Amino acid sequence: MAQRVLGSTADLLGLRAQLETLVAAGEHAQVIATLFEILERVMRDHSDLAARYTTMLRGMYRSKSERISAAQLALFFAQLPANEPIKPPDEPEPPPAPEPPPEPVDGNDGKPPAGSQKPAKPKHGGRKPLPPSMRREIVKVPVPEDELRCCDAEKKLIGTRVRITIEYRPGEAYAREEHAEVRACAICESNVTTAPTTAPPIEGARPGPGMLAQIVTSKNSDAVPLERQSKILARGGAPIAPSTLGDWYARAADLVEPLWRALRDDTLARYLLSLDDTGLPVRDAAHARGIKRGHIWTYLGDRGEVAFCEYTPDWKGTWPQTTLADFRGQVIQSDGYAGLAPIFARPNAPRRAGCMDHARRPFVKALDAGDARAAVVVSVLSEIYAVEAQARADGVDFNELHRRRQRDSRPLVDRLHLIIGDLAGRATPKSPLGKAVTYAVNQWSTLIVFLDDPRVPLSNAHVERQQRRTAIGRKNFLFAGSDDGARRFAILHTLIVNCDLVGAPPFEYLRDIFQRLADDWPMARIRELLPAAWLADQRRQQQQPDRAADPVDDVVAAAA
Numbered sequence: 001m002a003q004r005v006l007g008s009t010a011d012l013l014g015l016r017a018q019l020e021t022l023v024a025a026g027e028h029a030q031v032i033a034t035l036f037e038i039l040e041r042v043m044r045d046h047s048d049l050a051a052r053y054t055t056m057l058r059g060m061y062r063s064k065s066e067r068i069s070a071a072q073l074a075l076f077f078a079q080l081p082a083n084e085p086i087k088p089p090d091e092p093e094p095p096p097a098p099e100p101p102p103e104p105v106d107g108n109d110g111k112p113p114a115g116s117q118k119p120a121k122p123k124h125g126g127r128k129p130l131p132p133s134m135r136r137e138i139v140k141v142p143v144p145e146d147e148l149r150c151c152d153a154e155k156k157l158i159g160t161r162v163r164i165t166i167e168y169r170p171g172e173a174y175a176r177e178e179h180a181e182v183r184a185c186a187i188c189e190s191n192v193t194t195a196p197t198t199a200p201p202i203e204g205a206r207p208g209p210g211m212l213a214q215i216v217t218s219k220n221s222d223a224v225p226l227e228r229q230s231k232i233l234a235r236g237g238a239p240i241a242p243s244t245l246g247d248w249y250a251r252a253a254d255l256v257e258p259l260w261r262a263l264r265d266d267t268l269a270r271y272l273l274s275l276d277d278t279g280l281p282v283r284d285a286a287h288a289r290g291i292k293r294g295h296i297w298t299y300l301g302d303r304g305e306v307a308f309c310e311y312t313p314d315w316k317g318t319w320p321q322t323t324l325a326d327f328r329g330q331v332i333q334s335d336g337y338a339g340l341a342p343i344f345a346r347p348n349a350p351r352r353a354g355c356m357d358h359a360r361r362p363f364v365k366a367l368d369a370g371d372a373r374a375a376v377v378v379s380v381l382s383e384i385y386a387v388e389a390q391a392r393a394d395g396v397d398f399n400e401l402h403r404r405r406q407r408d409s410r411p412l413v414d415r416l417h418l419i420i421g422d423l424a425g426r427a428t429p430k431s432p433l434g435k436a437v438t439y440a441v442n443q444w445s446t447l448i449v450f451l452d453d454p455r456v457p458l459s460n461a462h463v464e465r466q467q468r469r470t471a472i473g474r475k476n477f478l479f480a481g482s483d484d485g486a487r488r489f490a491i492l493h494t495l496i497v498n499c500d501l502v503g504a505p506p507f508e509y510l511r512d513i514f515q516r517l518a519d520d521w522p523m524a525r526i527r528e529l530l531p532a533a534w535l536a537d538q539r540r541q542q543q544q545p546d547r548a549a550d551p552v553d554d555v556v557a558a559a560a
Helices: 009-024 028-061 070-079 209-221 226-235 242-268 318-324 338-344 356-368 374-394 398-424 432-442 461-466 468-477 483-502 506-518 523-529 531-543 551-559
Strands: 272-283 291-301 306-312 331-333 351-353
Touching: 009 028, 028 356, 028 432, 209 226, 209 242, 209 468, 209 483, 209 506, 226 242, 242 291, 242 306, 242 483, 242 506, 242 523, 272 461, 272 468, 272 483, 291 318, 291 461, 291 483, 306 318, 306 483, 318 338, 331 338, 338 351, 356 374, 356 432, 374 398, 374 432, 398 432, 461 468, 461 483, 468 483, 483 506, 483 531, 506 523, 506 531, 523 531
Parallel strands: 272 331, 331 351
Antiparallel strands: 272 291, 291 306
16 A cells, blocks of 8 residues: 555545545554555655755755864754663863963053063964975166265175065967078088987977977866867967867877876786776767766775776776776775675685775765764764874874774774664664665775774775866866777876876976977886886986076075
8 A cells, every 4th residue: 555656636535545445444453554654655755855955955055075063963962862872972071261360460450560571472474485496587676876876986785685576477389490400511412411300299290298288287187178278378379279289189198108007007016906986978979968977987006106097988897897807906995886896706806995985975964964863973983083183193104003093993983883783773774874874884894994904094085086186177178079088088187196196296297208208218118207206306306416506696596
């Protein structure tokens, strides 16, 4: 009876007639049971719709941050009934109240006695110095001629006063012409020799290494679509069609593909591999809407020391399974994506670690839906995260981190296990809280891996942070033009992600490697062009002793 879909007035009339028939037959218990089943279903549907509605409103008008203050948690704890078997954590004792100020002494009007020190004023942050990498344009300003002399003699230069102004000149695309000499023998008029010109990164095309670096950096790092870049270049006096920029972008990806392969091999050889994906719409004429949902996968090795990105045309598990078949490490960290399950069923399979962020997020959604019982779980999780944050702030090594996790985190995790186990028997399975509990129970064995392995982080957030550029770019350029275009996007994005991980400036890095690759850089030394190796080489060059500087320049630099 309760399986009837109540979607129209006719359904209600039919249900009423059936219930009246049961009442006439004396089946009162059956009538009550049926009504309660219907009521439970309506309440469950209502709760689900309310949660979805709240999530939509939060996505439209509220911050997407999942942080919940202690005051908010206290409000949820106040909503828990007195007989709730799950008790909120004990509140810490309030700090002692500050002592009242001393009474003013008669005759001094409350002023400090003579000879006492005044309280130090709080120091405010001063103006930050300009980075040494910023180009300096030094303009020497002489004293006016009518003020240059005194006592019938020219005033002596005793120093300079420096005033620094930060200026801006719009990006400029310019034409670089190389006029190569062509020489021949003046006697025999033969033996012609032509001076060698700089090799172009793309044979038969005009972009130099700086132009290619700007196109890639703007699209992959700054999420600026090629069409918008074309308009920016046109404002600077270089009208270049978006289709031409697209051709150059594709050729740039083909040029650096050996670097992508080297980064892929390095990442898959690490002890820990963390991975996640994000959607990327791709134009597809065969699709009903003309656009399908592709995926950009990000793989990080050893907490983000090296990484690579990969494109897949759909979300089937066979794609990451094929990639991870080359993994030579020990631990793979991800969310609960079922497509990875066959990897861990193989002989000598790596260990699977879960993501605590993915376990926490559904409980936060349950709180947003108004279920105060989730506040206890979120509170305990906050304490677990606090242990990790303190360890990062203290800069501890793996041994000390393991000791802290055993001493501080394990009791919290054990308590969390009991709380979730109790909720599993009381939360409605299809409610927001029920879904959160189900995920945590199913992933529990992977969520606690971090306790015994200090090399495994608590969550997969370091991967999600690297996917923000793709998410922003998805909103800006809307879709990739083809599967090949999305694949090339992933190749170039790999270099941008690794520049971010090691702290290398992406534009300078790309400009340099595009020129080196154009100069037939040997493939046997391709790893010297990876972002980490390139940055180390740049720092070594900067540490070499510079030539002796001009004394006047030293005075100006010291004053600056």
